[in-house]
Amino acid sequence: MNTKQVCVEEIEISPEITDEDREIFSAVISVDLADWQIKQIVTPSQIHHRQEKVLAVHWHPEFVPMNLISQRIEAMFPNRTDDLLIPTQHNELMSYGPYTGVEVDCYASGFNQKVQLLLHFENEKVENAHVLKSMLAHTFKYRTSQLFEFMDSITQPNEKRVHEAARETGADEALVEMVRIYVTKIQTMLDENWSDVPKASIKNKLIKNYFDALRPKYGNTVINRIQAYLKAVKILVKDGFSLKFFYRATEIIEEARSLGGCVVIPHPEEFWPILLAKYDVDGIEAWNPQSQRYTDFLISVVNEQNINRRAGSKEILIFMGDDCHMSEKTKPIDTQDPAKAAREIGLQPAWNDLNIRKRLIIAGIDRQTVIDEYRARLAG
Incomplete structure (x- = not known):
C-alpha cells in the first residue's frame, strides 16, 4: 500500500x-501483456460452481485477447450448460464464438441527448456490413x-x-x-x-x-x-460535447435491422426513456452495476408493455448487464477501481436477488428463456 x-x-x-x-x-499506452497480467486475466477471484446459465451481451474486451477471456470464463463457470456471450466494444465490432457485437454512441433527437445502443449479430451477417462499419469508424473517430x-x-x-x-x-x-x-x-x-x-x-x-x-x-x-x-x-x-456529429439512434437501429441484427438498450438509469420513444429494440437492461435504481420499475413497465403489445409484435426482453471492462483486470491490484474490478463477464447478481426474482417470475423471465429467445432472434 x-x-x-x-x-x-x-x-x-x-x-x-x-x-x-x-x-x-x-x-x-502499451497493450502488450506481461506474465503477471495474463495470470490475473485467466484467474478469476471467485468461481461460481452453481451458475449453469451464462448470459452476457454487454462487456468490453478492450485489448485483452479473446483466448484469455475464454480461459477466464471457463474457470469462473466450470459447470455451465448453456451460454450466450457477445462482446460490445465501444464503436468497434468484435466477435466471440459465433456472435459479433458493438456498443454504439448515437444521438436520440426525441429527448436531445447522447445515448448508447448494443447491437448484436451472427458473425456472417456483418462480414460485408460496409455501411455500418463506416458509421462506426466515423463515430469512433469523433468519440x-x-x-x-x-x-x-x-x-x-x-x-x-x-x-x-x-x-x-x-x-x-x-x-x-x-x-x-x-x-x-x-x-x-x-x-x-x-x-x-x-x-x-x-x-x-x-x-x-x-x-x-x-x-x-x-x-x-x-x-x-x-x-x-x-x-x-x-x-x-x-x-459540452456536440451531439450533432453522432448518427441518430434511429439510423443506427435501421442499419442494424437491415443486416438482421438485434438491439438492446444499456445503462437503464440514463437511457430508459428510449422505451417511451418506442424505438425498435429487442430488449433493455433492467440492471447494470452502475444502474440499479429502476430495476423493479423497468421490469414492471416492460411486463405491462408486453401484455398490451399489439398483435404480431415482439416482446421486449429483460437483460442484466455486467458491463465488464477487461482492461481493469490488467492493472496492479492496488491501482484497480474496486467497483470496476468486481465486474465479471456473465456475473449479474440481480438474477438471484429474491425481490427481483419475484418480478421476473411474474413476467415469465429467467436467464434460459432470454438465451433461447435472443438466440432465435439473432438467427432470424
Missing part, C-alpha cells in the same frame, strides 16, 4: 519531457476526439472549465499547474508517437492511467486530488 505523502506546493516539475515520463507513457478536447481544456487552457473544476474539487493553483504541465507532456508524447500508439489506448482513460502510474512518486493523497480534478474537467467536457 502506498503511504508516501507529498505536499503539492513543494513539487517542482520541469516542463521538459524526461526519460521517466517516456517510460510511463510507453507503459500506459476519440473528446480526449483531445479534454487535454486542450487543461493545457491551453479553457479558463471557465478549469476554474469550475478547481472550485468544485478544491484544487489549488499549484495542483492545477502540476496537472497542466503533465498533460502538456502527455499531449506532446502522444503527437510524437502517434503512428505507434495503439488505437485502443486513445481514450480519456489514458490521462487517468498516466497519473495513476505516478502514485509511487507522489503518493495517493496528491494523485487522488488530481484524479478528482481531472474527473470534474472531463464531466464538463462531456457536457
